[in-house]
Amino acid sequence: MKKHPGNIIISPRITEKGAYMSESGVYVFNVALTANKKEIGEAITELFKVTPRSVRVAHIPRKQVVTRNTNRKGMTAGGKKAYVYLKKGDKIEIV
Numbered sequence: 001m002k003k004h005p006g007n008i009i010i011s012p013r014i015t016e017k018g019a020y021m022s023e024s025g026v027y028v029f030n031v032a033l034t035a036n037k038k039e040i041g042e043a044i045t046e047l048f049k050v051t052p053r054s055v056r057v058a059h060i061p062r063k064q065v066v067t068r069n070t071n072r073k074g075m076t077a078g079g080k081k082a083y084v085y086l087k088k089g090d091k092i093e094i095v
Helices: 016-022 037-048
Strands: 009-012 026-031 052-060 064-066 073-075 079-086
Touching: 009 037, 016 026, 026 037, 037 052, 037 079
Parallel strands: none
Antiparallel strands: 009 026, 026 079, 052 079, 064 073
C-alpha cells in the first residue's frame, strides 16, 4: 500500500544551517520515522514537482532535559530528518 506524501514529509526544517544549505540546492525536511529514502524521494517529486538527485537521512536522538525553574526531568521528541539534494537550477519554494 502506497503512503500519502503528506504523511511522509512532515514539515520543512527551518534553521540557519538549512537556509545556508538551500542556497546550494540542499533542502532539509522532518520526515516520518518509518519513511525510507525511496519514499522520501517520491514524496518530494509528488509534492514539489522536482526530482531529487539524492536523499540522505539522519536520525535525531531523544535527549534527557531538565527545566531551569522546577528541576523537572523530561525528554525531547527526537525524530528523523532528510537532506534532499536537487539538480542545479531546481528550487523548492518554502514560505
